[in-house]
Amino acid sequence: MGQSASRTDRLAPSHTLARYxxxxxxxxxxxxxxxxxxLAEAADTLLLDVWEFSRDxxxxxxxxxxxxxxxxxLPQSLQRSHTPLLxxxxxxxxxxDTYPAPRSNAPQTTTTPPSHLSDRSFSASLQQGDGExxxxxxxxxxxxxxxxxxxxxxxxxxxxxxxxxxxxxAQGRDISGLRVGAHPTNADKPNPPKRKTILxxxxxxxREWISTSxxxxxxxNLITSYGxxxxxxxxxxxxxFVFIPTLNPDGYVYTWTTDRLWRKNRQQTTLRxxxxxxLDRAFSFQWDGDDTTAGNPCSESFAGETPFxxxxxxxxxxxxxxxxxxxxxxxxGFLDLHSYSQVIQYPYSYSCDDTPPGLExxxxxxxxxxxAIRVAxxxxxEVMPACEGNTAASSxxxxxxxxQQRGLWPRMEAAGGSALDWFYREMRVRYAYQVKLRDRxxxxxxxxxxxxxxxxxxxxxxVLYLGDFLSEAxxxxxxxxxxxxxxxxxxxxxxxGGEKVESSVGKGAHDELEDDWVVVDEDEEAExxxxxxxxxxxxxxxxx
Numbered sequence: 001m002g003q004s005a006s007r008t009d010r011l012a013p014s015h016t017l018a019r020y021x022x023x024x025x026x027x028x029x030x031x032x033x034x035x036x037x038x039l040a041e042a043a044d045t046l047l048l049d050v051w052e053f054s055r056d057x058x059x060x061x062x063x064x065x066x067x068x069x070x071x072x073x074l075p076q077s078l079q080r081s082h083t084p085l086l087x088x089x090x091x092x093x094x095x096x097d098t099y100p101a102p103r104s105n106a107p108q109t110t111t112t113p114p115s116h117l118s119d120r121s122f123s124a125s126l127q128q129g130d131g132e133x134x135x136x137x138x139x140x141x142x143x144x145x146x147x148x149x150x151x152x153x154x155x156x157x158x159x160x161x162x163x164x165x166x167x168x169x170a171q172g173r174d175i176s177g178l179r180v181g182a183h184p185t186n187a188d189k190p191n192p193p194k195r196k197t198i199l200x201x202x203x204x205x206x207r208e209w210i211s212t213s214x215x216x217x218x219x220x221n222l223i224t225s226y227g228x229x230x231x232x233x234x235x236x237x238x239x240x241f242v243f244i245p246t247l248n249p250d251g252y253v254y255t256w257t258t259d260r261l262w263r264k265n266r267q268q269t270t271l272r273x274x275x276x277x278x279l280d281r282a283f284s285f286q287w288d289g290d291d292t293t294a295g296n297p298c299s300e301s302f303a304g305e306t307p308f309x310x311x312x313x314x315x316x317x318x319x320x321x322x323x324x325x326x327x328x329x330x331x332x333g334f335l336d337l338h339s340y341s342q343v344i345q346y347p348y349s350y351s352c353d354d355t356p357p358g359l360e361x362x363x364x365x366x367x368x369x370x371x372a373i374r375v376a377x378x379x380x381x382e383v384m385p386a387c388e389g390n391t392a393a394s395s396x397x398x399x400x401x402x403x404q405q406r407g408l409w410p411r412m413e414a415a416g417g418s419a420l421d422w423f424y425r426e427m428r429v430r431y432a433y434q435v436k437l438r439d440r441x442x443x444x445x446x447x448x449x450x451x452x453x454x455x456x457x458x459x460x461x462x463v464l465y466l467g468d469f470l471s472e473a474x475x476x477x478x479x480x481x482x483x484x485x486x487x488x489x490x491x492x493x494x495x496x497g498g499e500k501v502e503s504s505v506g507k508g509a510h511d512e513l514e515d516d517w518v519v520v521d522e523d524e525e526a527e528x529x530x531x532x533x534x535x536x537x538x539x540x541x542x543x544x
Contacts, residue, residue, distance in 0.1 A: 012089070012096035020095055020261075022065065025051060025086040027441060028058045028078060035078045040412050042073040047298055049261070051444050052341050052436075053412045055388065059441055061261070064088060085441055094446040095260045098209065100139035101449075137217060137456065139449050140209045142256045143249055146216065147176055150245075153223055154178060160226050160236055166244065167315030170267040173249040175315060178219055181240030182226065182233075196474060197240040197323070198333035198466070199429075201316075204279045204419065206251025206262050207445045210437050210455055211337040215245040217456030218463050235467040238474075239332070248279055248312055261445065265312055269297035270305070277302055281417045282310035283317065285425050286350035288416030301413040316419070320427055332470060334423045334432040337459070340444050342381045343436040344369055347425070349386035349418040358430060365431055365469055372465035377458040379438070386420055386434055431470070435459065 030036050039058055043050050046066060051059040062070060071079045086094060136149060154163040160182040166175050181195070200218060202211035222241060225232035246252050250266035264276030274297040281289065281303035289303030296302060308314040323329040346362040348354055356362060366383040373381050424432040438447055438455050447455070 010097065010101060012092045016096045017089065017092045019259075020092040021088050022063050023061055023091050024064050024067070024084055024088055025059055025061045025091060025444065026067070026082045027085050028060065028082045030056060030058055030078070031081070032075075032077070034075050035081075036412075038073070038075045038078060042070055043412065044299075045073065046070060047300075049263075049300055050412055052441070054341055054343075057441075058412060059085060059444060061091075085444065086446075091446075094443055094448075097448060098140055098260065098446050099256075100141075134220075136220075137213065137452050140213055140452070141216075143173070143246060143253050146212070146245060147174070149216075150176055150178055153220070157223050157226070161223055164242060164244070166319035167312075169248070169250045169315075170265055170311040171250040173253070175244065175247060175249060175312065177242055177244035178223075179240055179242050180219060180223055180226075181236050183237075192328070194328050194330040195240050196238070196332045196470075197242060197329050198335070198470070199242050199244070199320070199331055199423070200335045200337070200463070201244045201247050201419075202337040203246040203248050203252055204336065205338060206248050206255045206264070207260065208337075208339040209255070209445070210339045210447045210452065212245045212252065213452045214337055214437060214456050214459050215243050217452070218460050219243040219245075221456075221460055222463075231464070235464070235471070238471055239467065240329075244316075247316060250312075251276070263300050264302065265310055267309075267311055269302070270295075271297045274298040274302075277304045277310035277313075279310050279313050280419055281414050282308060282313035283417045283419055283422035284308055285418075285422040286348075286416040288350065288414055292414035292416070303414055303417055307417065313419070317422065317426075320423070324427070331423070331427055331429045332431065332474070333466060334420070334427075334429045335463070335466070336419055336423075336432075336434045337437060338434060339437045339447065340439055340441070341436045342379065342438060342440055343389060344381050344383050345386035345389045345420070345434045345436070346383075347386060347421050347432060349389075349421050349434075350416040352385060352387035356424065362431070365466070366433060368465055368469060369433070369435075369462040372461045373458045376461045377454070379458055381435070386418065387415060389434075389436075431466070435462070 028035075028039055030039065042048070043060065046062070046069065048066075048070070049061040051061055053059065060070075136145075141149070151163060154161045160180060162179040164177040164179050166177065168174055181197075183192075183195070200215055202208070202213075202215035204211075219241070222232055222236065226236050227233055248265050251262055251264060254262050254266055262276075264278050266275055267277050268275055269277070276297070278293075278299075278301045281287075281293070281301055284307035287303065287307040289305065289307070293299045293302045294305060304310050308317065320331065324331065344366045346366050347356045363383065370381045370383050373379055418434075420432055420434045423429045437459065438451055
């Protein structure tokens with residue numbers, strides 16, 4: 001694996017090599033259902049750390065001493081169908097390189113600011129608002145730096161930023177964030193309408209540092225653009241954003257102090273030597289822990305013994321409910337940032353056998369987010385339902401192929417109890433997505449710090465597109481056709497406890513929903529234009 005000159009001066013120390021020097025990351029190319037099933041069972045048997053998977057490949061981290069036993073459990077075809085992504089010393093070096101460099105070695109960036117934010121002047125205290133040369137985004141930052149940085153932003157931009165603490169973690173740490181938005185017309189209204197809010201989260205899995213940095217990058221750019229960039233000013237007057245960069249603070253701190261590749265939270269389980277619950281498998285909607293990881297807290301995707309046993313998942317759910325019931329909030333968008341593989345996923349995660357209401361709108365916006373990234377930055381983000389993202393492979397691919405025709409193969413890990421599905425179904429957030437950021441496996445979770453700003457830029461463009469889309473959807477005054485989306489969706493689906501009240505599968509129930517509008521494809525001539533200049537035509541029409 002090649003390394004830039006800026007990295008070769010910082011060789012991994014002996015203690016990093018001692019901990020990770022014997023590990024490798026292998027990519028298995030999966031092409032049959034037998035291979036998918038064999039690899040899933042072997043990973044479960046050997047308690048392997050499955051990093052990521054797509055329709056065609058699965059990345060696994062394991063000790064080089066376990067490679068031979070693993071291959072012995074796999075179908076013969078798969079024994080010859082793997083390649084190393086990170087070898088022993090490469091993995092240890094990549095881990096070491098994600099920690100901050102000494103100030104003199106910090107990367108210097110000189111590229112042009114994003115065109116859609118180039119008309120701004122910036123506070124000297126925080127340097128350029130686009131984060132291009134801001135030292136905060138030159139490195140990944142520990143929680144001890146992130147929290148005072150969030151407080152600083154709130155104190156400097158009091159007109160449109162408020163600090164938020166949604167609760168405390170299993171080990172007693174605050175789960176902090178920012179509420180960003182301006183309410184210029186609400187003060188004179190005795191009964192103002194519900195404040196439409198977009199929730200952007202990161203760090204649900206502790207080792208996915210780029211998700212935390214990207215949430216911070218988006219928040220910083222919107223905050224410092226308010227009052228200077230008209231489109232952002234209008235956006236923050238129409239919507240609130242809540243940014244929570246580190247939903248798993250205990251796990252995040254642990255990745256800085258002890259194990260860079262830790263995934264779960266740090267909650268005590270029934271086995272003293274196997275701590276932690278996977279927060280993205282701990283929510284109540286279609287929680288499947290009893291059938292998947294029950295009694296196996298050593299699993300990387302351990303869902304707990306009951307729904308919401310994971311403290312941080314329960315805190316987020318309670319806070320979100322309280323916001324809607326007591327604080328005049330309506331969540332209209334949810335972006336849950338993860339890494340890696342460059343994929344935009346929409347509900348459902350738990351199963352491909354159930355079709356979400358408003359599927360066409362979910363797909364339309366997801367494709368728009370992907371295009372916003374591709375047009376401005378050239379990177380391709382694949383769009384798919386989250387249930388497909390939880391399978392190792394699919395026998396049939398392509399647009400217009402139904403879930404039944406796809407012939408989905410065995411899952412690599414549990415898929416129920418996700419934050420994505422819970423917010424979409426229980427909180428009725430019509431536009432809910434999980435976005436897996438860069439890259440596609442060269443570094444995986446160990447994305448170099450030089451990629452922080454480029455990744456932040458492309459997701460910022462996606463967020464701006466999301467804002468334009470929702471502005472059209474809800475109308476100039478925040479009232480649009482989407483208001484009626486859930487009105488006919490009373491209790492014919494699934495309860496909060498995850499138990500089916502009445503299944504719509506096989507009955508075509510989703511076809512009977514009154515889905516009031518569908519988005520028409522944008523003009524293809526916009527392909528060569530900057531995202532900021534593209535006027536996406538969003539026409540409403542009745543489904544027939």
